[in-house]
Amino acid sequence: MIHPTALVDPAARLADDVEVGPFSVIGPDVTIGAGSVIGPHVVVKGPTTLGERTRIFQFASVGEDCQDKKYAGEPTRLVMGDDNVIREGATLHRGTVQDRGETTIGSRNLFMAYVHVGHDCVVGDDCILANQVTLAGHVTVGNFAILGGLAAVHQFCHFGDYAMAGGGSIITKDTPAYVMINGNPAEARGLNLVGLKRRGFSREAINALTASYKLVYRQGLTVEQALAEMRRQFPIPEVTHFADSIERSTRGITR
Structure with missing residues (x-):
């Protein structure tokens, strides 16, 4: 042998x-x-x-x-x-x-x-x-994460569970769970919907995560306001995990 x-x-x-x-x-x-x-x-x-x-x-x-x-x-x-x-x-x-x-x-x-x-x-x-x-x-990388070819992650960054980075991304901030990013510098492009569906997430969970993503990235709220609102509107484990991954960020999240 x-x-x-x-x-x-x-x-x-x-x-x-x-x-x-x-x-x-x-x-x-x-x-x-x-x-x-x-x-x-x-x-x-x-x-x-x-x-x-x-x-x-x-x-x-x-x-x-x-x-x-x-x-x-x-x-x-x-x-x-x-x-x-x-x-x-x-x-x-x-x-x-x-x-x-x-x-x-x-x-x-x-x-x-x-x-x-x-x-x-x-x-x-x-x-x-x-x-x-x-x-x-x-660097910390969560579970079921995907990083495309030539992506580079800065020291002390967190890359969340089920998150995805496109090829060549330059990642200098934390990436919340479930989020898809791309670019130099990397920017949030939406949820990793294909990955969530492949991993068997329910329609209810995906819809709640989509609405929560919009609260963080599309509604003009502060991060604290968005977190409070998503926890109030969607008290399910998937959204709680999304909120927790944002809340524990020390470098700021990719926006």
């Missing part, structure tokens, strides 16, 4: 059925779960934990030291869940002691070719990051 040209440190912990391709390097303090396939010319450095059925394609670098100039070799971590796919040339870095000390990635995510996930990022479950998406350090 391990190619003879691969270099696997004796201290690495690999499940019995993990495959490692030619010329790959697996360092110490690396744990790789069952059913995982590490392709050729891959580097995995620790401390890093990869869940079950991880698939990493050639030339990816996972768990490497981060690029933060303050990083001084501290033993920070990268922790990933199950069923993640990391395509060619992607780079996923560990955390820093100045923040969480850990880059955390959930399960069932697709990182397409040349994606970069910076230090201390948090990525949820079931996300798609298309080719050459770049997450700066300290």
Whole structure:
């Protein structure tokens, strides 16, 4: 299961059925779960934990030291869940002691070719990051989020659950849950209606979210007024989640 040209440190912990391709390097303090396939010319450095059925394609670098100039070799971590796919040339870095000390990635995510996930990022479950998406350090991405190719997210930004960014978007503010953005600088373009329908949101929830979006973006209200009004008019979990994602923004929302 391990190619003879691969270099696997004796201290690495690999499940019995993990495959490692030619010329790959697996360092110490690396744990790789069952059913995982590490392709050729891959580097995995620790401390890093990869869940079950991880698939990493050639030339990816996972768990490497981060690029933060303050990083001084501290033993920070990268922790990933199950069923993640990391395509060619992607780079996923560990955390820093100045923040969480850990880059955390959930399960069932697709990182397409040349994606970069910076230090201390948090990525949820079931996300798609298309080719050459770049997450700066300290970025949080929610569940079921989609970032189009070449999108770039500024450090400390939050990108909400079920949100979508068009290709080439430059994202410098927080993106609320369910919202679709695009442009340089990115601007809100509406709700991610196609995504909500595909994920089985009810007509009632979609209608309430549409009306809530209009309160925030179309009615000339302050954010505080819009939040109060949507909570009053639409006391359902989906709208509450939308309002919460706006309320906790620290950088201001994409408008």
